[in-house]
Amino acid sequence: MLFVGKTDTQAATYTLPVSDSWTDGELTQQGGYNFYRVTIPEAGTLTDSFSAAMPLSGIPTIHGMLAQNEDFDYYRFSLSQETPVKIRYINYYNSAMPEPGVDGIIDIYTSDYVVLEHKRPINRDFLFEKTLSPGTYYIKISKFYGGSGKYILQYSVNTPTPHYHVWDSGKITRKATCTQTGEKVYTCLTCKETKKEVLDKIPHKYRTTIVKATTKANGKITHKCTGCSSTKTSIIPYIKSCKLSRTVYTYNGRKQLPSVTVTDAKGKRISASNYSVTYYGSCKTVGTYKVMIQFKGNYYTGSYSSSFKINPYAPRISSLKALRKGFSVRWTKQSSSIASGYQVQYSTRRDFRGSKTIRVSSYKKYSLYKTKLSPKRRYYVRVRTYKTVSGKNYYSSWSPAKTIITKK
Numbered sequence: 324m325l326f327v328g329k330t331d332t333q334a335a336t337y338t339l340p341v342s343d344s345w346t347d348g349e350l351t352q353q354g355g356y357n358f359y360r361v362t363i364p365e366a367g368t369l370t371d372s373f374s375a376a377m378p379l380s381g382i383p384t385i386h387g388m389l390a391q392n393e394d395f396d397y398y399r400f401s402l403s404q405e406t407p408v409k410i411r412y413i414n415y416y417n418s419a420m421p422e423p424g425v426d427g428i429i430d431i432y433t434s435d436y437v438v439l440e441h442k443r444p445i446n447r448d449f450l451f452e453k454t455l456s457p458g459t460y461y462i463k464i465s466k467f468y469g470g471s472g473k474y475i476l477q478y479s480v481n482t483p484t485p486h487y488h489v490w491d492s493g494k495i496t497r498k499a500t501c502t503q504t505g506e507k508v509y510t511c512l513t514c515k516e517t518k519k520e521v522l523d524k525i526p527h528k529y530r531t532t533i534v535k536a537t538t539k540a541n542g543k544i545t546h547k548c549t550g551c552s553s554t555k556t557s558i559i560p561y562i563k564s565c566k567l568s569r570t571v572y573t574y575n576g577r578k579q580l581p582s583v584t585v586t587d588a589k590g591k592r593i594s595a596s597n598y599s600v601t602y603y604g605s606c607k608t609v610g611t612y613k614v615m616i617q618f619k620g621n622y623y624t625g626s627y628s629s630s631f632k633i634n635p636y637a638p639r640i641s642s643l644k645a646l647r648k649g650f651s652v653r654w655t656k657q658s659s660s661i662a663s664g665y666q667v668q669y670s671t672r673r674d675f676r677g678s679k680t681i682r683v684s685s686y687k688k689y690s691l692y693k694t695k696l697s698p699k700r701r702y703y704v705r706v707r708t709y710k711t712v713s714g715k716n717y718y719s720s721w722s723p724a725k726t727i728i729t730k731k
């Protein structure tokens with residue numbers, strides 16, 4: 324295709340070779356070749372004239388005329404969307420124009436002044452029919468030779484009726500994963516146009532594995548995505564201490580159970596739902612009782628054993644009498660369930676430093692005579708119970724002390 328672009332606008336008349344099929348217009352033959360003559364106007368004239376072009380929209384038919392002293396008529400039209408355009412140019416005697424026509428050339432340009440069409444129609448209609456993309460277009464009517472004459476220019480557009488897409492339910496062309504977005508393509512049921520939709524990444528699907536913590540080693544929770552390499556781990560601190568609320572009780576005839584507090588290596592309390600507590604034995608009579616903490620559930624395993632004691636309660640001195648160089652003491656009798664015997668302690672000092680202790684080996688004996696002490700001396704006396712269970716002695720606390728002064 325032959326065209327003259329804006330960049331070639333060196334004002335001159337050019338003779339250019341063309342193909343045989345180009346038979347319209349100013350075709351000449353030289354030495355067996357076909358040549359085509361193109362006149363390029365002065366650059367200034369060109370732009371001035373283009374910029375002063377007359378808008379065509381709303382004017383279906385122009386009855387134009389190129390006068391003797393006039394070289395060009397310029398027209399323009401603008402399209403905001405892709406539009407089928409029809410341009411008709413007539414310059415010969417016919418029923419529409421029974422007057423002398425101008426021997427004219429019609430040029431249609433894009434907004435970049437690129438020639439879309441260049442014709443010199445002789446004795447017939449010129450019809451340009453094309454769907455053009457959005458932009459501004461120019462039409463130039465010029466004379467091939469001098470003279471003057473009339474022409475008719477018709478411009479019409481076939482504005483497409485607005486189309487509203489009716490999208491189908493869409494097809495997933497790429498599935499979304501936890502690392503990559505997906506894509507869904509919708510197709511218009513009428514015009515087959517497509518549009519794409521980005522599908523959000525799906526959340527990671529974590530599979531959790533747990534290594535349980537023990538009293539010696541940390542545990543670990545690992546979340547690993549089944550779809551990618553994403554991994555999250557957290558530590559379960561090991562079980563550091565299991566404490567009983569009390570380790571020593573005094574016999575009271577009822578069952579006595581200390582509560583348990585379990586703490587991890589970070590000093591945080593471990594909830595009771597993670598372990599069960601077993602108390603062995605009666606937890607009532609004098610003795611030592613084992614407490615077993617067994618860990619269970621998802622996060623902890625293993626066990627911990629502890630113990631607490633129940634001691635006899637203290638007897639009370641019911642009478643303390645002075646004797647010659649001695650004293651006699653009597654206390655409340657304890658039952659065999661808490662007492663195997665007693666200990667009587669005496670001292671010249673209130674704080675029992677340097678005291679002496681006398682063992683009474685039967686719970687049935689609850690009085691004592693002590694002689695061979697210093698005469699006229701103040702003595703402090705106190706008593707406690709002991710109970711022997713499985714070869715081990717359990718002592719009550721001391722009774723409140725009483726005091727006497729020995730006789731001479």
Ligand SMILES: [Zn+2]
Binds near residue numbers: 487488511514
């Ligand atoms: Zn559509």
Ligand SMILES: [Zn+2]
Binds near residue numbers: 526548
């Ligand atoms: Zn993932």
